[in-house]
Amino acid sequence: MSDIEAPDAEGGVVKKFMFVNRKSPHGTVYAVESLEVVLISAAFDQDVSLAFLDDGVFQIVKQQDTSGLGIKNFSPAYRALGDFEITKLYVEQEALDERGLTADDLMEIMYEDEDDDYEEKPSVRVVGRGELSKLMSEQDVLLSF
Amino acid sequence: MSTLHTVSNSPFENNAFKSCLDHVTAGDTILLIEDSVVGARKAGSFGKEIGKALANCRVCALAPDLSARGIAADTVLDGIELVDYGGFVDLAAEHERTQAWL
Amino acid sequence: MAYQYNGTTVEHDEEGYITDISLWSRELADIIAKDENIEMTDEHWEVVNFLRDYYEEYQIAPAVRVLIKSIKKSMGKDKGNNKYMYHLFPYGPAKQACKIAGLPKPTGCV
Numbered sequence: 394m395s396d397i398e399a400p401d402a403e404g405g406v407v408k409k410f411m412f413v414n415r416k417s418p419h420g421t422v423y424a425v426e427s428l429e430v431v432l433i434s435a436a437f438d439q440d441v442s443l444a445f446l447d448d449g450v451f452q453i454v455k456q457q458d459t460s461g462l463g464i465k466n467f468s469p470a471y472r473a474l475g476d477f478e479i480t481k482l483y484v485e486q487e488a489l490d491e492r493g494l495t496a497d498d499l500m501e502i503m504y505e506d507e508d509d510d511y512e513e514k515p516s517v518r519v520v521g522r523g524e525l526s527k528l529m530s531e532q533d534v535l536l537s538f
Numbered sequence: 539m540s541t542l543h544t545v546s547n548s549p550f551e552n553n554a555f556k557s558c559l560d561h562v563t564a565g566d567t568i569l570l571i572e573d574s575v576v577g578a579r580k581a582g583s584f585g586k587e588i589g590k591a592l593a594n595c596r597v598c599a600l601a602p603d604l605s606a607r608g609i610a611a612d613t614v615l616d617g618i619e620l621v622d623y624g625g626f627v628d629l630a631a632e633h634e635r636t637q638a639w640l
Numbered sequence: 641m642a643y644q645y646n647g648t649t650v651e652h653d654e655e656g657y658i659t660d661i662s663l664w665s666r667e668l669a670d671i672i673a674k675d676e677n678i679e680m681t682d683e684h685w686e687v688v689n690f691l692r693d694y695y696e697e698y699q700i701a702p703a704v705r706v707l708i709k710s711i712k713k714s715m716g717k718d719k720g721n722n723k724y725m726y727h728l729f730p731y732g733p734a735k736q737a738c739k740i741a742g743l744p745k746p747t748g749c750v
Binding site: 413415416423446447487522525526527529530531532533534535537538 | 539540541553554557560561562563566634635636637638639640
């Protein structure tokens with residue numbers, strides 16, 4: 394918990410929450426449960442970010458098709474995160490490399506920057522392991538899925 | 539600004555323990571709970587990895603989980619501190635945040 | 641629990657949201673709206689259609705403030721505001737409009 398907490402416009406306390414996603418989607422409920430909590434957390438006006446590392450990077454790859462499994466493909470919902478004002482999705486470079494993936498294999502997830510004439514900007518930021526570790530160490534709360 | 543990392547899965551079962559070791563920051567503490575304690579045996583192949591972490595982190599293991607799995611204290615890698623449930627609470631209170639590696 | 645019309649039965653949960661979204665029809669929407677004491681007008685349909693398109697695109701039903709913001713973006717600020725939306729759907733634009741649109745309860749709706 395940081396010593397100085399930044400008050401928001403209404404005087405409430407804004408904390409830094411990071412959702413840490415490390416599991417492949419569809420095989421277990423971790424990914425879909427995480428997404429659900431992320432969408433709910435948007436209602437509380439906190440500083441929310443998402444991290445994707447290990448197999449978690451598969452949660453945001455393009456062209457997921459679950460029709461053969463008979464379960465819902467929830468991956469399009471990540472593209473709505475910008476509407477919920479969740480605009481920071483950190484993806485670990487090493488996790489992509491280990492799995493033979495590149496940033497081009499990930500969905501295009503954008504947000505409109507209200508402070509910059511509503512310009513469309515990418516929400517996905519690929520970062521190295523060291524930088525991601527540093528980001529995690531700067532959070533008030535880490536939520537693991 | 540340190541973090542308490544809890545690991546609950548065996549390192550022989552999934553990569554949570556390894557991923558934790560890859561992401562710790564100097565000054566952090568790693569606490570082994572539940573099945574992860576099976577990696578704490580000094581004769582086991584994972585001991586070397588934990589040894590490297592001990593260079594800049596504290597590593598603790600929950601004693602009741604070791605006992606439950608028949609792992610005697612003198613077979614645990616040197617440098618790993620044993621804690622009881624009260625010690626677990628103290629660790630959580632001493633660190634700014636907790637990260638669970640599932 | 642089910643809606644019944646023209647010999648068709650469509651199951652719903654205890655709050656009135658239909659359980660199989662593929663069974664939705666415009667006719668059913670009118671039935672659900674009647675249960676909510678809403679007379680469907682073109683303005684109501686505009687919102688319901690918007691929600692169905694949103695769900696088709698993103699596979700989620702947006703929370704109320706996300707809905708209002710998105711309506712504002714696509715239809716302008718005369719419609720994308722609380723007053724207009726609550727005028728159309730007095731018991732909550734996201735909840736009531738989603739129910740009529742045959743979608744699940746909005747995500748992030750507590």
